[in-house]
Amino acid sequence: MTKDKIHKDVIIIGAGVAGLTAALYAGRMNLNVLVLENGIIGGQIANAVSIENYPGFVSVSGKNLVSTLQTQAENFGAVIDEFDNIVKVSLNENSKIIETEEKIYTASVVIIASGMERKKLPLPEEKKFAGRGVHYCELCDGHMYQDKIIVVMGGGNAAVDAANFLTKYAKKLYLIHRSELRADEISQNKLRQNPKVEIKLQTEIKKLNGDKKLESIEIFDKNSGEVATLAVDGIFVNIGVVANTELFKNEIQISSSGRIIAGEDCRTNIDGVFAAGDVREKEIRQLTTATADGTTAALLAEKYLTKLKEVF
Amino acid sequence: MVKVYSFEGCPWCDKVKKYLKSKNVEYETRDIELDDTARDECEKISGDTSVPVTTIDGKNYVLGFDKAKLDELIAM
Numbered sequence: 001m002t003k004d005k006i007h008k009d010v011i012i013i014g015a016g017v018a019g020l021t022a023a024l025y026a027g028r029m030n031l032n033v034l035v036l037e038n039g040i041i042g043g044q045i046a047n048a049v050s051i052e053n054y055p056g057f058v059s060v061s062g063k064n065l066v067s068t069l070q071t072q073a074e075n076f077g078a079v080i081d082e083f084d085n086i087v088k089v090s091l092n093e094n095s096k097i098i099e100t101e102e103k104i105y106t107a108s109v110v111i112i113a114s115g116m117e118r119k120k121l122p123l124p125e126e127k128k129f130a131g132r133g134v135h136y137c138e139l140c141d142g143h144m145y146q147d148k149i150i151v152v153m154g155g156g157n158a159a160v161d162a163a164n165f166l167t168k169y170a171k172k173l174y175l176i177h178r179s180e181l182r183a184d185e186i187s188q189n190k191l192r193q194n195p196k197v198e199i200k201l202q203t204e205i206k207k208l209n210g211d212k213k214l215e216s217i218e219i220f221d222k223n224s225g226e227v228a229t230l231a232v233d234g235i236f237v238n239i240g241v242v243a244n245t246e247l248f249k250n251e252i253q254i255s256s257s258g259r260i261i262a263g264e265d266c267r268t269n270i271d272g273v274f275a276a277g278d279v280r281e282k283e284i285r286q287l288t289t290a291t292a293d294g295t296t297a298a299l300l301a302e303k304y305l306t307k308l309k310e311v312f
Numbered sequence: 313m314v315k316v317y318s319f320e321g322c323p324w325c326d327k328v329k330k331y332l333k334s335k336n337v338e339y340e341t342r343d344i345e346l347d348d349t350a351r352d353e354c355e356k357i358s359g360d361t362s363v364p365v366t367t368i369d370g371k372n373y374v375l376g377f378d379k380a381k382l383d384e385l386i387a388m
Contacts, residue, residue, distance in 0.1 A: 040323045047323060063321065083331055083379060131362055140322055143345055144361050 003104045008034045010301055011098055011107040013089075014244070015080055016043030017287055018277025019113035020069040021294025022301075026111075027076030029302045034107075035073070035080040036100065042066030043115040044241070044278075045287060047139040049165050054287050091251040093271045108308060109301040112248060112260060112268075113276040113294065116241035116285075121153070125208040133214020135236050138162040145234045147171045151217065153205060154238030155179060160187040162238050167194050174230065175199045176219065205235070243279050255281040266297040272304055313338065314386070317354040317365040319345040325364040327377045332366075337386055339366075 010026045012019045015037035026033045040046050048062030057065070070080065081100075088099040091110060098105045118136045120126055126134055135141040138152075142165065150170040152163040155177035163175045164187060173196050180201055181188055191197055200219065206227070207218040216231045243259045253261040253269040259282075260275035262268045268275050276293035278285045314332060316339050318325030332339050342350035344361055351361055357373050358365045367373040368388055374381040 040327060042323070063323070082327065083334060085379075132360070137323075140324060141362060143319060 003099070003102060005104045005106070007106045007108075008032050009107070009305060010034070010109045010111060010298075011036065011096070011105055012078075012111045012113055013086065013098070013247075014043065014113035014115050014277070014279070015041045015070070015082065016113060016115040016277055016290065017045055017066070017069065018115070018279075018290040018294040018297075019043075019111070020066070020073050021291045022111045022113060022276055022298040023073035023078035023080070023294075024069065024076055025295055025298035026301060027073055027078040029298070030077070031302065031305065033073075033078040034105065035078055036084065036086055036098065037080065037082040038085045039082075039117075041070055041080065041082055044117075047137055049139065049161070051287065086247060089247045089251055091248070091270050091273050096272060108305055109272050109274070111266075111274045111276055111294075111297045111301060112252075112279060113290075113297075114244040114247070114279050116243050116278045118237065119240045119242055121205075121235070121237045121239070123205070123208060129208050129210065129214045132212065133210060133232075133234050134208070135234060138165050138236050141234075142166050142169050142236075145169045148233035149231060150174070151176055151205075151230070151232050151235040152238060153177070153235055154240070155181045155183065155201075156238065156240070157183045157187060159183065159238035160191055162236055163197065164191050164194075166236060167191075167196050170196055173197050174232070176203050176205060177201055178204045178222070208235075241278070245279060257281065264296070265300060266293055267300065272301075272308075274301060313340055314366060314368050315340045315342050315370075317342045317344055317350060317357070317367075318363050319343055322363060324377050328364045328366055328382065331377070331379065331382060332386075335386060 009031040010033045012022050012035045015035045023035050045062040046066050050059050052059050084100040084102050090097040096107045096110045146169050149172045150166050151174045160183035202222040204220045206220050209216045216229050255261050262275040262280050266274040266276050274297035276297040277290040344351040344354050365373050
């Protein structure tokens with residue numbers, strides 16, 4: 001089958017908060033905008049039960065925030081395609097080609113806002129138990145563990161928030177982390193006050209056991225040197241994230257941490273290619289900084305397009 | 313009739329439903345959180361209550377969002 005060839009002013013890769021914000025701004029400037037998303041619209045934040053640090057909202061669910069952003073972007077003419085996966089990307093100053101399963105797109109500007117995904121549990125048994133005891137989305141799979149024993153692995157905000165959410169299902173919940181907790185005090189305190197919860201710090205998960213499903217784990221207490229077996233039904237892994245840069249690794253400058261190198265202006269080493277949101281190498285990665293990046297990338301994309309038109 | 317075993321707030325379930333809609337495929341939503349019968353049916357079909365589970369005959373099913381497999385199922 002020959003793929004249709006289509007040109008767009010701006011193609012945004014990723015429909016997370018940065019990508020949707022860029023789409024909103026670019027759409028408002030009457031640019032012809034396409035957003036391509038291989039996963040879930042909203043990205044990581046779509047799974048957030050309650051967001052309390054996004055200005056203007058006392059509390060908002062990730063789903064509602066994303067839905068509003070999507071409506072805003074679409075109201076300004078941006079098209080979002082979440083069913084046509086990108087298979088190949090070719091980027092240079094003169095040509096920007098994005099091939100999907102069904103089409104071949106060219107674009108004057110590309111904004112990469114492909115975000116991050118959760119790190120996998122680094123144990124050889126992970127594959128055996130993925131979906132059968134090892135999980136990465138508490139909102140999606142938490143319901144499977146009603147009145148069961150749940151472990152949340154990790155010590156950052158995402159892990160503690162996941163643990164707080166999963167207490168509504170668990171009869172017992174362990175939070176296991178290899179060092180000390182880094183999550184906000186307010187979330188930690190909420191978790192510590194829940195009688196179902198036991199927090200094991202300086203503890204590593206060494207092995208997963210079970211026949212068809214996860215049945216127990218082996219844990220190592222770094223302080224005492226003791227190894228113990230813990231009967232558990234499910235583990236929710238929250239041990240950090242990795243940037244979604246696999247598609248671009250041979251196309252653009254990537255940092256040693258796997259993120260795209262671009263300054264606060266979101267400009268990459270290729271003219272007309274911008275990086276926005278968590279995929280960009282930067283110190284602070286928050287919802288607010290993602291929307292800031294999306295705004296910056298779209299406004300500078302428009303400037304770039306105006307200059308291009310002046311040249312031709 | 314295509315049935316989608318799912319629950320409110322499950323993002324991949326929503327994606328499956330949006331995909332079926334985009335293909336003009338009618339489907340019935342079976343909510344495994346609100347309906348114990350739906351939960352039992354889901355477990356019987358896939359051996360688990362991990363969702364979304366999409367089925368057309370209660371035997372052949374697709375777990376999660378897999379466009380190629382959903383296309384095959386729709387074509388049955």
